[in-house]
Amino acid sequence: MALLEIENLSVEFPTQGGIMRAVDGVSLKLEEGEVLGVVGESGSGKSVTMLALMGLVPFPGRVRADKLSFNGRDLLTISDRERRKLTGKDVAMIFQEPTTSLNPCFTIGFQLTETLRLHEGMDRRAARRRAIELLDQVGIPSAESRLSAFPHQLSGGMNQRVMIAMAIACNPKLLIADEPTTALDVTIQAQILDLLINLQKERNMALVMITHDMGVIAETAKRIMVMYAGQIMEERAAEDLFASPQHPYTSALLAALPENSKGSRLSTIPGVVPGLYDRPKGCLFSPRCAYATEHSRSVRPELRPWAGGQIRCHYPLGDSSRTARINADHPLDAEAAS
Amino acid sequence: MLRFILTRVSLIIPTFIGITLLAFFLIRLVPGDPIETMAGERGIDAARHEQLRKEFGFDKPIFVQYGVYISRVLQGDLGKSLVTQAPVWSEFKALFPATMELAICAILFALVLGLPAGMIAAIRRNSIFDHGVMGISLAGYSMPIFWWGLILILVFSVQLDLTPVSGRIDVLYYIEPVTGFLLIDSLLSGEEGAFASAVEHLILPTIVLGTVPLAVIARMTRSAMLEVLGEDYIRTAKAKGLSRYRIIVLHALRNALIPVVTVIGLQVGVLFTGAILTETIFSWPGVGKWLIDAIFRRDYPVLQGGALLLGIVVMSVNLLVDLAYGLINPRIRHNR
Numbered sequence: 001m002a003l004l005e006i007e008n009l010s011v012e013f014p015t016q017g018g019i020m021r022a023v024d025g026v027s028l029k030l031e032e033g034e035v036l037g038v039v040g041e042s043g044s045g046k047s048v049t050m051l052a053l054m055g056l057v058p059f060p061g062r063v064r065a066d067k068l069s070f071n072g073r074d075l076l077t078i079s080d081r082e083r084r085k086l087t088g089k090d091v092a093m094i095f096q097e098p099t100t101s102l103n104p105c106f107t108i109g110f111q112l113t114e115t116l117r118l119h120e121g122m123d124r125r126a127a128r129r130r131a132i133e134l135l136d137q138v139g140i141p142s143a144e145s146r147l148s149a150f151p152h153q154l155s156g157g158m159n160q161r162v163m164i165a166m167a168i169a170c171n172p173k174l175l176i177a178d179e180p181t182t183a184l185d186v187t188i189q190a191q192i193l194d195l196l197i198n199l200q201k202e203r204n205m206a207l208v209m210i211t212h213d214m215g216v217i218a219e220t221a222k223r224i225m226v227m228y229a230g231q232i233m234e235e236r237a238a239e240d241l242f243a244s245p246q247h248p249y250t251s252a253l254l255a256a257l258p259e260n261s262k263g264s265r266l267s268t269i270p271g272v273v274p275g276l277y278d279r280p281k282g283c284l285f286s287p288r289c290a291y292a293t294e295h296s297r298s299v300r301p302e303l304r305p306w307a308g309g310q311i312r313c314h315y316p317l318g319d320s321s322r323t324a325r326i327n328a329d330h331p332l333d334a335e336a337a338s
Numbered sequence: 339m340l341r342f343i344l345t346r347v348s349l350i351i352p353t354f355i356g357i358t359l360l361a362f363f364l365i366r367l368v369p370g371d372p373i374e375t376m377a378g379e380r381g382i383d384a385a386r387h388e389q390l391r392k393e394f395g396f397d398k399p400i401f402v403q404y405g406v407y408i409s410r411v412l413q414g415d416l417g418k419s420l421v422t423q424a425p426v427w428s429e430f431k432a433l434f435p436a437t438m439e440l441a442i443c444a445i446l447f448a449l450v451l452g453l454p455a456g457m458i459a460a461i462r463r464n465s466i467f468d469h470g471v472m473g474i475s476l477a478g479y480s481m482p483i484f485w486w487g488l489i490l491i492l493v494f495s496v497q498l499d500l501t502p503v504s505g506r507i508d509v510l511y512y513i514e515p516v517t518g519f520l521l522i523d524s525l526l527s528g529e530e531g532a533f534a535s536a537v538e539h540l541i542l543p544t545i546v547l548g549t550v551p552l553a554v555i556a557r558m559t560r561s562a563m564l565e566v567l568g569e570d571y572i573r574t575a576k577a578k579g580l581s582r583y584r585i586i587v588l589h590a591l592r593n594a595l596i597p598v599v600t601v602i603g604l605q606v607g608v609l610f611t612g613a614i615l616t617e618t619i620f621s622w623p624g625v626g627k628w629l630i631d632a633i634f635r636r637d638y639p640v641l642q643g644g645a646l647l648l649g650i651v652v653m654s655v656n657l658l659v660d661l662a663y664g665l666i667n668p669r670i671r672h673n674r
Contacts, residue, residue, distance in 0.1 A: 083579075084579040084581065150669070
């Protein structure tokens, strides 16, 4: 049994202009101790998917799914009280902005021991001892004296370490890291990533790493899920995905990395992620796709098994009959495909 | 910390000069002088009038009068009331506890109702409760104090006969002032019914004086709470699996209180202004009513001294509030 099973998850936000679908039919399985990378542009629904799993989708968002189970528990029917026993204990999350994610009015020690006392039922002294251990483990020097520090007295990197210590305090089975390094300096980024990977290995916990940085994901994840406009576009083993991307979107993302740039200009993907009003009828990526045809503009591709993973594309790049099919569907775009 | 306090205290000096200037010159702009007012309708002959003006020093140029006044104040002499001949300081000392008692009750009333109302309105945003609280508080904020006081007296005292119309306590009781706070003194006196009577007399003035701060606190708490509830650290608190109650009352309220405390500090000045009107309506024997009477009697020393002393009280309370602000906001505490 998989640790986490999500089937056909959607998150919708009613707005004045209609219903905004932030997550659209996401299905996902995660085994114990597995590391999954989730990539995509801003607004692709990466974070909202994970917030839905945590039960943290902000009002007035609506979460719907055919299945949402964690560790054998059905999260769709579970009571709030039961769910609170899971969140923060078996599944924990760290966020993008460490400094604003910690409460400015309480000491590090208070915020850290709060979790321990709630979920582990520790008394003040035991929780304090454990908090010092945890701060030590996440590499905070002179841990004991830091307990009485306030978040504004620590740097961003230190605060993120505190967030990580809080998240792993109760030995979670799953840790979700939502762009944990985006707000940090480059040198600190590497340290935090190393810390996360080491903790993941030591504890054999599952780790979901959300990022829009392909470089970050390459170093950490075994499996990668590429999201676009709330949908999964491609989901495959990390090595395969980097060696031979199958979705034109993945391929374009990789081409946009500075290290992959040819010549003096960075490659970019023209256009922007579709919003509420310009959501295409067919493939969501079709307005920006170099290979789009009449067929892909009018018929939305289903998520289907492909090359050891899943893909949502009519014309995967590794498909040998691809050029012929593009020609057949829309002869005018044939030049682009060849 | 010491430096912070010293900076704040040094700011009191210009404020002090400002208050004396305003109080001194404004009352002299009002037509009529104390001697005419004391003489009343019978009038006074010009020679005697001139003689008295000389006695009180009103014949000197006004800037000389101001200089004399300031030098006396700096020596700690606020002068004597022209009417009662009692020193201004001793009159203030006797009357101030009544004002203080009323003000404390009013601010407590405002806090006890305003904080929960604002919190619930924020949590149940856009609900009927929210709209109700915001509507009522807008009405409360806009309510002229004298009108509101008279309406309450008319309904609760006259029509329903539930509360007394005026005063601090029933005339049946004589309470020896120990603290000056009747609620405490009446309990200390051990006289049966005295405490209940003091409470009854406090209800309406407290409501009248507390209405504006209540409205301000409720609105401020609501908006501060709404802002805080959208912060990242509230999401973190939820991600930790904390209960809704703990998130709101501990994590959110602690942060939301920071702007609310500032507003409460600013309300102290408003409170004393309001006390002048409220005390007049309810014949509450405090400094507010004392100052109003001094205006009508052109009792210059009382007015000048009273304004100055009240000013000092307001500034001290604001200083205390600023110190309290540092206590609840660690970012201020450590950045000095």
